[in-house]
Amino acid sequence: MAQISGSIDEKVFPIKAFLGLNENPDGDTKLKMGEAAVVRNFRITRDKNLQRRPGTKTVLDLETGKPIKGLWDGFINGHEYLLGASDGKLYRFWKDTQDDLSATEIGAVNTDDDVHIFGFSNIAYIMDGHSYKQYDGTTLADVVGYRPLVTISVPPAGGGETLENVNRLNGMRRMWISTTGTDATYVLPEKNITSIDYVKNLATGEDLPTTDYTVDLTVASVTFNTTPAQATNGYEIGWTVPTTFRSQVTAMRYSELYSGRQDARVFIYGDGTNKCFYSGIDYNGDPRADYFPDLYEIAVGDENTPITAMIRHYFSLMCYKSTSAWMIEATNYTLADSSTIPAFWVVPINRAIGNAALGQVRLVLNSPYTLFGNDLYEWKNNASYASNLNVDERQAKRISDRVWATIKTFDVEKCYCFDDNDAQEYYICYDGKALVYNYAADAWSYYTEFPVSCMTFMQKELFVGSPDGKLKRVSYEYLNDDGQAIDAYWESGSLGFGKDFMRKYAAMLWIGIKPESNSEVWVTVQTDRNSKLQEKIVESALATFSKANFARWSFETNRKPHMTRLKIKAKKFVFYKLIFQSSSADTRATILVADIRVRMTGYAK
Secondary structure (H helix, E strand, C coil), X not given: CCCCCCCCCEEEEEECCCCEECCCCCCCCCCCCCEEEEEECEEXXXXXXXXXXXXXXXXXXXXXXXXXXXXXXXXXXXXXXXEEEECCEEEEEEEEECCEEEEEEEEECXXXXXXXXXXXXXXXXXXXXXXXXXXXXXCEEECCCCCCEEEEEECCCCCCEECCCCECCCCEEEEEEEECCCCCEEECCCCCCCEEEEEEECCCCEEXXXXXXXEECCCCEEEECCCCCCEEEEEEEEEECCCCCHHHHHCCCEEEECCCCCCCCEEEECCCCCEEEECCECCCCCECCCCCECCCEEECCCCCCCEEEEEEECCEXXXXXXXXXXXXXXXXXXXXXXXXXXXXXXXXXXCCCCCCCCCCXXXXXXXXXXXXXXEEEEECCCCCCCCCCCCCHHHEEECCHHHHHHHCCCCHHHCEEEEECCCCEEEEEEXXXXXXXXXXXXXXXXXXXXXXXXXXXXXXXXXXXXXXXXXXXXXXXXXXXXXXXXXXXXXXXXXCCCCCCEXXXXXXXXXXXXXXXXXXXXXXXXXXXXXXXXXXXXXXXXCCCCCCCHXXXXXXXXXXXXXXXXXXXXXXXXXXXEEEEECCCCCECEEEEEEEEEEEEEECC
């Protein structure tokens, strides 16, 4: 008997890896399996699974209603400190429990703009564009500044050997005099001084009583009542002049540590000019963040464009301006007297691309990330012979093309950027929204209802400061944002399943989720023929009393991933969209895989 056999062109199309958001400017028909045309509050894990973003919980409310303008976590004398600035005050935050912090007011700072805090020599330094303060774990005070030793071996008539440059931060100076055994009066190298502050016997290290000498501020001299014995550099005289350049330092907004192959100097920038200042090393060889010598400055490029960011990259210092990129290299310069001084050379890197967001360049896996125009750039030298950046425009690689539609709505000059190195996620935050780049998975996500003014780590936990004065902990263990449901949505591209010229039929798909307590996701489908099809739920509820929800109670204890088959019929379509949704305030969702069974039914008309 003859048999007639028909061929059924049917295949199961798997999504084994989720690849993040891709806002293709020419539509979503060319997206890969696993790429999303629309994402909201779903993130991509390092294993390329699709997971509802972490929730947030307020652990401290300053009750000011004003934004937290800066956060810093670091060590002072071996103790960890979490500092923050808000509403004109600097706070220290104490961790009482995992979900409970308390605040102690330390003192006043200016919070009109962002507050930058950095640690140096067991002290936290605070820059706000108006003042320069320090916190030693006990007291917040203005940085007075180091008193430089300007001259040594000074004879009675003045002169001597020039040593240290004056400090921009103050008008204080000191010198060492060499007494002759016959002269009682010694002249200072400056006139019009404010005061003679002390006279010290360098042999004993003690200050002389003021009754042992007289001062003449007009002549700027010190006269000993008893002529001192002959000694080379036997006494130190300290004085103060009225003129300082402190405002040049306090106008700076940000800092970066660099001195070549070590971090022994502080570079400060951000006053709206093309100049930066760098700190000095004192007479004893100690690096100092309170000593910015006169002439220790670098003018980078033209005066019309300001320095917007600095970041150390290997043994170079990358310097970004609003429209260009430069590199500063450390070396030594030999003077005419054969002595050497530290010197820094400026080398142009890119004359067309720079950084727009002040102080927001981040080093991600040893590559600087900058915001310029409406794009994010990664600066990386792919040459096999060198890792440092050099003069090559190809080193600035635009990596934000897949999120072009969203990032162009951000005002990049006002964005806040942060690198979560533990999760390997890079944040671009603006106006309650965030673009998140998982650089381990090379995938983008988009968060909404995520207000951030600053971020930091404390004890490997991520904290954010909010625009309304709240400190929040970010964790996947939170199922909501302070009780508010997280509206998560994922939509695939228009899938043609390799045959855009064929009509298709799909009635079945399988969804694999990670077994978790209170896990659920709603699944639906859209096609070019029908934009509203049936919604189905995929859920998992392991037996646990942690955040138990008895409406979804289960005695299931199998923690192995499992597949759920869904029947959602889609007929005579050419393009197919898979959609996941999760908007509950007491559930979570991690989607591991999706399989779609599709049958070709004829040519599209």
